[in-house]
Amino acid sequence: MAAFVPTRAAGLSRLREFTPKVARYSEDRDFDRPGNQAVSRLSPWIQRRLLTEPEVIGAVRQGHDWTAVEKFAQEVCWRTYWKGWMEYHPEAWSFYREAVTRLRRAPPAGYAEALAGRTGIDGFDSWAKQLVEEGWLHNHARMWFASIWIFTLRLPWELGADFFLRHLLDGDPASNTLSWRWVAGLHTRGKVYLAKADNIARHTGGRHRPEGRLAVDAQAVTEPPLPPAVTPWTPGPELATAPGPVGLWLHPEDLSPEVSLPGLPTPAVVVTGWSEAMAEEQAWDAKVVAFTQAALADAAGRAAETWGVPVETLRAPALGAAVAEWAQRRGLRSIVALRPWTGPWLEVARDLEAAGKAVGLTVRWGRRDWDTRLIPYSSRGFFPFWNEARAWLTSSLEPSPVVSSRVAPPSPAHADPPAGYTPTPSARTTHLNRIRNRRP
Numbered sequence: 426m427a428a429f430v431p432t433r434a435a436g437l438s439r440l441r442e443f444t445p446k447v448a449r450y451s452e453d454r455d456f457d458r459p460g461n462q463a464v465s466r467l468s469p470w471i472q473r474r475l476l477t478e479p480e481v482i483g484a485v486r487q488g489h490d491w492t493a494v495e496k497f498a499q500e501v502c503w504r505t506y507w508k509g510w511m512e513y514h515p516e517a518w519s520f521y522r523e524a525v526t527r528l529r530r531a532p533p534a535g536y537a538e539a540l541a542g543r544t545g546i547d548g549f550d551s552w553a554k555q556l557v558e559e560g561w562l563h564n565h566a567r568m569w570f571a572s573i574w575i576f577t578l579r580l581p582w583e584l585g586a587d588f589f590l591r592h593l594l595d596g597d598p599a600s601n602t603l604s605w606r607w608v609a610g611l612h613t614r615g616k617v618y619l620a621k622a623d624n625i626a627r628h629t630g631g632r633h634r635p636e637g638r639l640a641v642d643a644q645a646v647t648e649p650p651l652p653p654a655v656t657p658w659t660p661g662p663e664l665a666t667a668p669g670p671v672g673l674w675l676h677p678e679d680l681s682p683e684v685s686l687p688g689l690p691t692p693a694v695v696v697t698g699w700s701e702a703m704a705e706e707q708a709w710d711a712k713v714v715a716f717t718q719a720a721l722a723d724a725a726g727r728a729a730e731t732w733g734v735p736v737e738t739l740r741a742p743a744l745g746a747a748v749a750e751w752a753q754r755r756g757l758r759s760i761v762a763l764r765p766w767t768g769p770w771l772e773v774a775r776d777l778e779a780a781g782k783a784v785g786l787t788v789r790w791g792r793r794d795w796d797t798r799l800i801p802y803s804s805r806g807f808f809p810f811w812n813e814a815r816a817w818l819t820s821s822l823e824p825s826p827v828v829s830s831r832v833a834p835p836s837p838a839h840a841d842p843p844a845g846y847t848p849t850p851s852a853r854t855t856h857l858n859r860i861r862n863r864r865p
């Protein structure tokens with residue numbers, strides 16, 4: 426099975442391979458067959474936005490009518506829906522993290538066996554091992570696994586969600602936490618997802634037959650209701666008006682800054698960073714760390730090439746504060762970035778904002794048009810959200826071939842380099858050539 430290579434080029438190549446298969450997606454997607462050719466396996470790239478949602482849906486639309494791709498587009502939109510729902514209910518994340526910290530201190534009986542895939546339950550044990558080895562599971566395997574974890578093994582859902590998030594290459598605070606809550610009966614209150622042995626046998630082509638081993642009836646997990654929805658963040662002043670010189674902060678939740686971000690000012694420098702303390706606190710597995718760091722390096726390389734500017738990589742326990750201090754030392758007046766979503770990277774962003782304020786640095790967040798349009802519909806159930814998303818997609822999203830790169834339009838007013846920085850002639854030339862050759 427092809428490995429997940431953490432570059433945008435590899436994601437585009439996977440997208441090209443999948444596009445001709447999309448017409449069979451709706452019929453075949455529920456089957457967890459060896460190789461999983463019926464599903465896209467694009468999630469590690471989409472989660473980090475090494476590929477963006479509009480380009481993924483636009484690519485599969487090429488050569489197919491809407492009905493052939495609708496189911497796939499709907500699944501891509503589930504991801505946006507979960508992200509939006511979490512913005513309205515951030516406590517779904519903070520309460521979950523608190524529970525993980527508490528439960529990790531005194532794990533319940535059976536927890537270690539479940540993690541090691543030593544429960545004796547056919548299917549479950551293989552998925553536990555596949556998750557640790559490969560960092561990816563088919564959607565149905567995730568649902569069956571979560572259901573068995575909660576209702577058969579009777580383990581706390583939070584520890585299962587944590588196991589996923591530590592090992593999944595596509596680990597996403599919103600999709601993961603809220604899917605586990607959905608299986609447990611906490612999202613649609615009282616409505617659980619109960620895995621059945623015959624369904625598992627049928628959808629795995631008979632590879633797994635856990636007859637007689639699964640709970641046959643399930644009590645929904647209960648908890649006090651989450652606090653009422655909050656008003657989610659919405660974009661403030663345009664990124665293009667951030668005072669220059671501007672530094673672009675790249676974080677792992679949006680790694681294609683050169684794709685479809687017309688308002689992004691031309692940065693004078695690109696900054697990325699890593700916090701070992703955060704990685705340790707989240708307990709990310711080594712392969713997740715390696716994948717994320719390589720994806721960051723790939724994005725930084727593309728950004729540097731697109732704008733012909735240098736890249737700075739910081740390593741610090743308190744990354745947000747370190748970026749602000751560094752920006753001040755470099756003579757930058759602003760840091761701009763796509764705003765991270767509820768989860769650990771938003772915490773870094775908040776620290777950056779606070780530290781920036783203390784030193785008089787402007788910190789400005791942007792948001793992609795896709796999110797700005799769709800997030801407002803995600804406060805309720807998925808289907809009202811999908812009605813709006815579908816109407817927008819069918820009226821405005823054009824089919825588009827998979828491309829290898831797209832260059833953001835320049836904004837010369839903000840191209841001034843920071844004090845002390847002299848671009849090399851070759852960097853500047855690459856930048857200008859790219860601008861001249863950019864696609865309309």
Ligand SMILES: Cc1cc2nc3c(=O)[nH]c(=O)nc-3n(C[C@H](O)[C@H](O)[C@H](O)COP(=O)(O)OP(=O)(O)OC[C@H]3O[C@@H](n4cnc5c(N)ncnc54)[C@H](O)[C@@H]3O)c2cc1C
Pocket residue numbers: 454464465466467468469471472497500501502503504505507562563564565567568571589593595596597598600601602604605608
């Ligand atoms: C318990 C549980 C935990 C999950 N945790 C994550 C997670 O941490 N990160 C994550 O990206 N997805 C998560 N999912 C959703 C889904 O399982 C994966 O996105 C999907 O299996 C990825 O495989 P694919 O790229 O082949 O998907 P495809 O079926 O090819 O779908 C295309 C894209 O649509 C999106 N998508 C598809 N199904 C879903 C879904 N149900 N929810 C949200 N987005 C979806 C993904 O971006 C995916 O790449 C979880 C599902 C469950 C049941």
